[in-house]
Each structure stands twice: as C-alpha cells, then as structure tokens.
Amino acid sequence: MLEAAAITRRFGRTLALDQVDFRAFPGEIHALVGENGAGKSTLINIFAGRLKPDRGEVTLNGGALAPGSAQLALKAGIAAVYQSPMLFERMSWEENLALGGFGAGPSRNDPTGAAGRMRFLSLGGFGAVLSRNDLAGAASRARLLAARLGFELPPTRAPVEHCSIGERVRLEILRALSFDPRVLILDEPTGVLAPAELGAFLETLRRLRADGRIVVIVTHKLAEAIAVADRITVLRHGRVAAVRLAAATSAGELARLMIGGFAVSAMDSGKNSAEAWAGGPAPTVSHGAPSLIVENLTLEGGGRRLLDGVRLRVAAGEIAGVAGVDGNGQRELVEVMAGTRTPAAGVLRVLPNQTTAADRATADNWTIADRQATAGHRSMTVIAQNRDLDGLILDMTLWENLLLARGVRKRFVRRGWLYRARATAFCADLLVRFEIQSAGASSLALTLSGGNRQRLAVARALACEPRVLVVHDVCRGLDLRAAAEVHRRLREFAATGGAVLLISSDLDELLALSTSLYVITRGRLIAVAAGDRNAEQIGLLMSGVGRPGEGERGISLK
C-alpha cells in the first residue's frame, strides 16, 4: 500500500501542497485529478523521489521512503512515467529499454544509488566495458512483457525519434515496468494518444491492476478517470478536496470539486460564474472589424500535426480565449504568432483599425512572411508562456529587457543610438505604474520574483501599444490579487480597441475574460457555443470527449 501523510511543499512562498494525505491499495487504479497548479505533479514527483517534501512522509507497505532520491524510489519499487519524455531520442527503442531494467548492467544492481557521485574507479563502472550491451536479450525480455500487456512494439532498431507519441508512451511504460515496480505512476499519459491507441492503453492499465500493482494516474480527463480508475483523489489549490469512488461519482461532480470556490457557489446559485469572479461582469461580445485573422494554420513536426488548420478571428475590443490542456498546440500557435516558427500552410494577418484615416495610411497589413521581418513586431505583441527563457533575459537589466520588444525600442532609438536616460526613466515609470517590486530600472531581471517578472512582461507588452496582444498562461504563478490586476489591464486594453488572444489552461480566467471562447485539442481549434460556456462542458471538450451525441468514444472498460 502506498501512503502519504501530511505532505507539505512550498516553492518560494507559494504553497504547492498543504497537508496532503493520500492512500492507494494494491490492485487498484487510483486517479489523481485537479486543475493546473493544483499540485498533482508536485505530489507524484515526491512519490517518485524527484522532489523532497518540506513536511510529511511517504510510506510503501509500511516502510518509509527516503525522500529526494529517484534511485532509491526506483529500488523501493516506485517507477514513474512523466509528461516530458525521458527517452533518448536518437537511440533505438531497444537501447532505451536496455538502459532500463531489461539490460543486465550496473544500474539494475546499483548497490548504493550512487548516481551523480563519482565512482569512476569502481569495477562496476569500467567492468561494463566488457559486457555486451545485450540488446537482443533486452529486446526479447521487453517483447515478452509487451505481449503480456498487449503492447505493440516499433520495428526493430527504430530510433525513438521516429516513433509515434503513442509508441513512445508505451516504451516509457515498458521501461518503467522493467524495474518491476510495485507502484507505477503515470503523469497525463493519454494527453497525446490518438483515440485508437486509447483503448489499448486503458486495457493495459487493467492488466497491471490484475497483477496486483498500484497504478496512480494523473489526469485532466474526467471521463477517462471515471472509466478506468477505482478511486479518485481530487486536488484543489494544494489540498485534497475529496476522495471518491469512481463508481459513485460523475464527471460533473468532479469538475465542480476541481474548480470549486467561486464557481461552485456560483453554479449552485445559478449566477454567471464570471460575475462571481472578482472583476466585474464579462465583456459583451463585440462584432467589430477583425484585427487578427488566422486561416488554415498548419504546422507539422515530429511526424504529427501540431497545428491542424487553425482558423480564428479576433475583432478589435474582443478577448478570444483558447482553453486546453498544455501540449495540444498552444505553444506552437504562439511560436507561429511570434515568428519563430514557420507554418507549413496558412495565413496570419493583423489588420489596421479601419476607423481612422491615419491608421489606414500606416497600413500594417502583413502576412506571416512579414512577421519575421521587423515590421510585424510593432502591431502584434506576444507574451510567451516561459517567461524565463523566451520572455526575459535574466542577466540583463530591467530597462534593457524592456527594450527587447521592438514596439518599445522604436521610441528610444534614433539611427542606432539608444537614449538610455529616457529609456531608464520610462522603465522606472512603468515599474511604478504596474507596481513591480524591484531594485530599480537598472537592476538585473533575475533579482525580480516570478510574479514581478510576469508583471514586467505584461507591462512591456502593453507599452508596445500593439493592435493585437497574444498571451499564453499570463497569470501562471501569480496570486489572486496580481492576476486580477493583469486581467484588469487586459480588459482596459480591449476596451480601447485592442484585440486579445488569451491562451490559458485556467478555466476561471477564461470564463471571466473571454468574449469568445475556443478549445484547442490536438492542434485543432473548436469554437465553444455560447450555451456551452460552463466549466463542465468545457472540461469535457478539453478532455476530447465532446458533447453528448457528437460521437463519444466508448471508453467504459469496467
């Protein structure tokens, strides 16, 4: 039995997990559900030894698990398969599996879990030169296990990078199973599986359960959770909201438990959830002239369609929200908007505001090709999801970071000369206006806390005075007050004629702000009808189930 007692974990000052208790029995499939930020991944990382809890303990069959060591967790019998793939892409799948428990090598008999420390004189290290890497043996052992599980393996010697996502997920599971774990943890395993692969996968889980193992599966997909799990733990804001028997609950109830808070009371009282959200009534749909037109945007990569004929129109004054689980094409969409990725097909246009003659004169009507030239950067600004890598340069000062955006830079540059004093003053002013806590305009960006970095990114974007603003997970990691502030600014921006494309995994935010709503799933953009604007429906759309009658995939396997 896997048990966790009073697990607590902070990141900086954010409480990711707060006194979480968890219990899973052998021969059980246990689903862990919750929104982004609820703490699911943090919890399983603690189970798998990748993170140490600040307080609390994990025990497996009564024996306490030494925290913080992935190797010890593996030895104890806990294996995990994560969302971010841990396969070696250029190697063949046989080699990947041989590096797991199938190969006869030191890693299987690792006596002290001394990875990361130098053992270079140990015989175990050099001795391995003399042993063949026994790919054939590993492969045959893998095949045996795969057959038992009903898996299909890729053709011999195929490098992992040529394998489909489904195959990769299966390979990772096989590798995890090669360590013969008592607990198998899967983090969002079905997120990128095709419908055809889904059935086989869920069948596999059933077989694992029959083996007497514990399977913990982290998922957003409520319908699947109910279909395959025995019990479900719902996390919300770092706490256990509820534990339910799958047979005794419904997707709707789970959705309500996941989101909770305002939405719950709002739904119960029949109020518009957006109104219940701090910030006022939802903006009315505007039918102005479109500012942003996206047609048939297609992007391929890694053997699959990352963006599949995306079609979108955002009008001036409109906030178009795009909901979806991370990894369904949002990042690629943002990259195309930013100009760092060229799509295989499609058109992207930002149209000038038609109302004033001045605007029409400076026609900033451009296409994707232009986006990569300098012109496009002035009228559409993008705030990236990963602010530390794509948004800010941490080793540069705040005012320099501000000037990275061309929309801001053009005001302080003349013929190649930077007007530093003016730029610094402008930055200082911006810091005040957006209430960014910093050590001054000339301090380095790395001295800012995460929330303040995000405020800076938003400030910079708005300072560009663009026509279209594309934001991706803009409120991630912000507390309620800071997030409300950002939302207010987005509304102001829209009210003055700007168009916003709001890509987010936070349903509260989307419901509160968006005038029109879309869901992106597997690279396809689906418009959400006005009548479906509630957490339950959207959650179902995000999980790919679709509306009843729209062709629900049969996944009840009990």
Next chain:
Amino acid sequence: MLESFLASTVAMATPILLAALGELIVERSGVLNIGIEGAMLVGAFCGFAVAYYGSSIALGLIAACAAAVALNALLAVLLVNFAVNQVVAGTAIDILALGLTGVFYRRWFGETGSAFTITPMSPIALGPLARIPLIGPVLFDQSALVYLAFVLVPIVAIAISRTRYGLELRAAGERPEAADALGLGVYRLRWQAMMIAGVLSGLAGAYLTMADTNTFVEGVTAGRGYVALSIVIVGRWNAWGVAAAAMLFGGAMALQFGLQAFGTAIPYQFFLALPYALTIAVLAFMGGQADSPSALGEPYIS
C-alpha cells in the same frame, strides 16, 4: 615515391587519430573538450623529458599519459563539476599548457641552441607483411603507436556501439537528466571519458616527440589538437569516420614532403596551410552538426 607519401600519411595521421579517438569518446559523453591541444602538448613534453633523463622510452610513454591525464583532470573538474563555459575553459588549458611546457623546457633544457634529442621509437616491421609491395611498408612497417591506433579504431567503434558501457556513455551525451534518473551517473561517465582521452592524447603527443621526431620544440603540436577536434565532426562521431578523416588530413600534412616533386612552383607555405584550410572547407561543406550528441557542449549540473 607514392609509397613514401602513403607512409607519411599514416605517420602524420596517427597522432591526430589517437587524439581524435579520445575526443570522440569524450564528445559522445556530451563534453566538448577544446583542451586536446594542451593535453597533447604536455604529453609530448613530459614524455620527451622523462625519456631523455630516464633513458627509457617506456617510462617516457607512461609519463606522457600521466601528464595528459593530469591536465585533463583539471579540465574535467571545470567542465563536469563546475559546468563552466567549455570553450573558454579548453582554450585556457591550451594556453596554460603552452606556458607550462615552455617554462619547464627552458628551465630543464636551457635556452635554445643545441637540440636535445633522444633515440626515438623505431618502426617495427611486421615480418613478411612488411615486404608486400606498396602497402607493406605503409601499413606494416610503422611505429608501435601506429599499430595501436589501427587496433584502437575497431575497438572504440565496438565499445561505443556494442557494449553496455558505450550505451551508458551515449545516454549521458544524449540526455544527461534522463541518464541520471536511471541511475547511470553522468558525472562518473564524463570523468571516465576524460581520463581515457587523457591517455590517448598523451600517447598522441608522445608520438610527436618520441617517434615522429626525436626532439621537443615549443608548440610542437602546431594545432593538431584542433584538427583532431574537427575530425570528430567530419567523421560524424563514429570511429570509422574519424579514421577516414584522419587519413585525409594526414595526407594533407604529408603533402609537405612531396614538395620535392613539385619543385618550387607552389610555395611550401601552401602545403603547411593546407590541412587547416582543408579542415574549414570540409566543415563548411558538411554543414550542420545534426549527428552530434544532443547534449554536446551544454554544461550540465547533476
């Protein structure tokens, strides 16, 4: 005459090949080691010095390897444990090596003037094989280190692609985080690779002063370490490719000795510059480094 050109090609290629094989192993583990030049240089000097004062080639070879391993150890601390910028660290090691060998050479051997020489390693003829016309003297009448290089190529090739160790090494070079999560020990693997490369670089340097010539001059390596670096790229990170590329560059270097045939029409500097220019040309032609180990050159903290 063709015979002597080919024999020279093999002779010139050997130190580069030895060093490149070491670098191949290191780069497969994910480390970009620019300090080969320095390791070769200290190997060349220490090997020579010990052979001279100890009157023993064997001792000299051991000393060469030890010195190069020591230098690589210093670099490994920087590259693996401190995870510093690999280019700057390697270059610093090269400068350091140049300085150290120069200082100690002048101290122990006095200022330039009379050249200090040792009895170099003589070529070992492999019996009847050496008498085969053309390829006999070229392949079977060479120094022991040349034979070592020949033998090492398939050994390294097999070790990397077919042994368990090679698999773990490649894993460290592809995705160190995943390798550590599986308990392989990326630091250990990279350190071991650097040590192996040290031995090979030491031998490569020793060849220059103890087999190819019989004396040490400052800067004797003359950029061969960097050529070895590019050979790994040209050879697409596998041992056979590296061997082929080494022969190519060895040939370019051997052309110097073929000048007599060309008379004075082409200046000798052209031939001296040829290997370096050829390196650039081949690299430019080969374009991208798509076959490089994925994590090559990225500092990694466990």
Next chain:
Amino acid sequence: MSDTPTERDVPSGSASARVRRVLFATVLRFAAVGRSIAALAIAVAIISIVLLALGASPIAVFADLWQGAFGNWLAATDTLVKSTPLVFTGLAIAVAFQGALWNIGADGQLVMGALAAGAIGPALGGWAHPIAIFAMLAVGAAGGAVWGGFAGWLRARREVNEVISTIMLNFVAAQVLSWAVHGPLMEPSGDYPKSVVIADSAKLAFYLAPSRLNLGMVLALILAVGCHLALFHGEAGLELRALGRSRRASAFFGIPIRRLTVGAMALSGALAGVGGAVQVSAITHRLYETMSPGWGYEAIAVALVARLNPLAIVPAAILFGALDNGSQAMQRADAVSPVLVNVIQGLVIIILIAFDAATARGMRTAFFGALDAAPRSDGPPAEVGDA
C-alpha cells in the same frame, strides 16, 4: 553589465524585502570587480608555487617583473607600448564574446590586418601623412574584418563552430604572412624574410624620445570608448548582448541573429586588424615572419579580467602588458622563461570562470532561499520570493 546606473525610488512591499533586493543588486555589481581581483591573487599564489618548483624565488621574480615593467620611465612607456596591441585584440575578443561568439582567431585577424597595412605601406610615399595613416588603418581594418567576417559567415550560414574555424584561420594567416615575406613582399636584398619598409608618411611617430609612445595608443583608447558606446548605448550593441545571453529570447524578439553574427565577427576582426596595422605603422615599420607573439590568445585573458567591458579592457591590457614587458627582465635576472606569462594567463582564465560558475548559483540561493525546479506540467515555475 552596464555602468552609471540610475537608481530610482520604487514604492514596494515590505522594507526588508526591498533592502534585500537592493543589497543583492549592489553585491552583483561589485562582485564582478572583486572576482577579478581575487582571481589574480590566487593566480599569483599558484605561480609562486610553480616558481618554487622551478627553483626560482617568487619574490625575486615578482620584483623583477615589476622592475621590468615600471622600474623606470623607459620601461613604463614600453609597458604602454606593449599593452596597445592587447587593447585592440582585447576589444576584439570582448565584442565577440559579448555575443557568445567565441573568436579565438584574433591573432590571425591581427596578422591579416598587419599584412594588408604592410603591403600598401611602402607605396604611400607620396601621400600626405594623415591620409597615409588613415589608409593604413583602413586596410588593416578591412583585412581583419574579412578574416573575422568569414568565420562569422561560416557560423551563420554553414553552422561551422567558430572556435575551430577561427583557430584554423590563425594557422592559415600565419602561412599567408610567411609566404608574403618570403615572396612577393620580400625586401630586395633577400637575406632575411622581411618586407619592404613602409613609407615615412605611413609611420606613426614616437613622442617623448627615447620612449616609443605613439598615437596608436590614443587610437586604442578612442576605440575602447567607441566600443563601449556601441555596446551599451547602441541598438546593435543591445541586440548583440541579448544574443550572447539568450539565443532563445533573441529569436523570440526577432533579433536578426545571422546578420548580427557576421557583423560582430567582422567588427571583431576589424578591431584586431587595426591593431595589426598600428603595430606595423608605429613599431615594426615592416612585416616579419611572425607579427604576433600570441596577443590573440592573451587577449582572452585580458577580456575576461575586464569582464568583457571595453573601458575596463584598457587597465586589464596594461596589466598584462606589464607582465609581458617585465618578463624580459625576469628572464635575464632569474632565468625563468618569459613564457611564464602564458601560465599566468591560463590560470587567470581558469580561476575566473571557476569563480563565476561557483558563485552564480550560490549568490542567488543565499539571498532568496533554495531554488528548486518545479515539475513541468503543473505547479508553479521556479519562484524567487513572493509573487
């Protein structure tokens, strides 16, 4: 890092949090200088050990170094003269390194600049002095720019690692120079490989004889200021520095990476090339088989000690120039090879980068508490302080 900051009062959260932030920012700024000094100190210590191993007295050696560098007026001015090429090459390295372009080829670029200047020098007899000098410098810059720009182009268009290409080009340049002085540019008497003397109008005069102070040093200073302005007050400089720190973010903001790469490498080469031209014009007055005793490599140490800041290059260059100058005296007095300075250079670089790596993470942790990478799919990203 930029200089002359303007701190403004920003109303913010708790006083202690604000104090912490300001303290951290200040420490960062001064830590840079402190690290350079500490690195030099440690290098001196290690050198002393090396000297003892050699059987020489560290105190005597350092004393002789100092004597040789600053002992008398002539020595001091010669130190400045020997520092000048280090300023040019140091600037070249600093500019390139700011963009994370590892230009190890400053030597070759300097040589090509010298070669160009030395080639046209003899023909400038009938030209007015200022114009002749300008011509020398211009071709010097051009020669170096071509040499550096080529490597930049190889990187931008063919993904050739610039470390390898610039080093290779060093060797090629050396051979081109050798060929030139043995062949087409060789002076008529033909008994020694050197080129024809440049015309008098192309020579930079010495001032305050018997010192060899010349206007080339003034030029170096001007260029240092110019580079500083370009890097920290110019748009291109901002883009270059951004590129050097984060390629990803630069791509995101549409910074023209390829153009910057070629341009920066060309500029870097031009700076080194001008240095070569100045050497020919002021000091050697002709070409010899070797024109650089390794300034291009020494410049790496200079640039790192100066933390890649053009203005700081000048004092750093003087420091290393002093070492070079003093090493002659050291050789005479203590029989220690002047190549010892290479050891110092190598050690300084190693210590500096080790310091940087060790302290960068340490400082952040000390000020803001443990920095953990949070799991990727949900949970907050790495937080530093409160939101």
